[in-house]
Amino acid sequence: MYEIWLVMNILWEIALAVWPLLLVGGVLWLLLMALALRRQRPDWRGGFRLALLAFGGVAVLAVLGVPPATQSSLAEMGYWVDWANLLAIAAGFGAIAAAFVWPLAAWGRARPSA
């Protein structure tokens, strides 16, 4: 339990260091959601497929890009714990991308009124 509390605090402190970015991102996401919800018949199902694609694409980019961005490289993946952490981080980036793409795609792919 202590380790979970420690990780929560680490994430909290990282968030404090980038709070303007998080604020802008949060407002932008709310705007996208509002845009999609106000549109008549937004295509949430079709948008979700695009969001999944965005998730996968960004996660792959993150796997390739996070080690160099942290002054390391894929060659430094020493054992499975390294890969597990890198994949978790990549999944986080992918989820953020999907969260933005979903409302945008649902809005853009709105079905015409019957």
Added chain:
Amino acid sequence: MAQTPADPSRRRWLHASGALPLAAAALGGATAPARAARTPTRAHIVIAGSGLGGLAVANRLTALLEGARITIVDAKEEHNYQPGYTLVASGVWPVDKVRDRNADLQPAGVEWVRDSVASFDPASNSLTTRGGQRIGYDFLVVATGVALDYAQIEGMDVAAIGRNGLASVYPSPQAAQATWAAMQAFAAQGGEALMTLPATPLKCAGAPLKMTFMLRDRLAQAGTLGKSRVQFMSALGNVFGVKVVNDNVLARWQQLGIGVETSHKLAAIDIGARRATFTTPEGERVERPYDFIHVVPPMRAPDAVKNSDLAWKEGPFAAGGWLEVDKTTLQHRRYANVFGIGDVNGTPRGKTAATVKKSAPIVAHNLVEQIAGRKPDVAFDGYTSCPLITREGSAMLIEFDYEGRLTPSLPMIEPLQDSYFAWLMKVRMLKPAYLAVAKGRV
């Protein structure tokens, strides 16, 4: 050279918002001090020093006690993230990342005496500051850190760090930055490098090893490794106090071509001529020329502790004047109203931020027990940790206790494994963890 750490307004906002996790803990069931029942007291608690240990205990006591008067005594306005010095000194971090405002990390409602402790008089429950102010206390927490005893090295001049191939990561962020400048200049040319280790207890005993690994890596990156020689000069019989780690590092260095000489203590240095003199236990004096030298100073307790009745009077910690605490409760062995936290403690191992992370809750708890008239009842096992950088991009995450047993926090962590995750922790996660420790949350 001194600059004010940037962004005070943002930091004020951040400090205010730091209360949110406490609120979350109170609601959610985490083990933050805010959840514990507060102990009522009118006691005056003085905390000497506001490094990580002093701040962590101050923040915890503020949450644990109701009605106490807490005073911090420390002259420094700037708080330095010392675990980041090796990153600055090896060109991984800019220097700004290790500089914060001390005021931003102190709890609200605590009195801050902006002065250093000149002397302790535990018999009269008081201390005196350099400015002559006498401060009485009911309970005392000693958190003064260590003194860097460069004066033991004849000819050493801290102001010269960064010039003539002279490097030393320990004294300040500026020294770490100057060390990086010296390392870059050396790596561009190559040559003879000497990496020293004194015989005294050290804060962050892994730092001399990290600097050695990183120097070798920078030479390889610069293409000058072939015309260079890196030699580690240890005043001890080994390079690290935990045998399994020591053996692992020596095996790595053998593969990397880093030479090791033991029982060679740096005694003198001629900075202009770039010559270092070492002494051996047999009294022999050995002179070595160098192009680059990393000087690790002998360390001891600050004079105020060393010259007081708080210091060990006999045993292995007496020579350095370290604080005489019980290694499990961290309570002073002769003065029950005195506790120690951090580097100043005369305990077998553990002068790192990780030691403070594990021991600060114990010190705060045991002190509260003492205030409440009960016996301190939580024991510290000597936990400490060293993310040992092996090259840019990789590290080993080594954790161990008083007995030198490896004690990984999570069972899946392999301490002696080269690891990206350990590197990522060192460069991205440990400072946030450190700030959470300073604020008394973890």
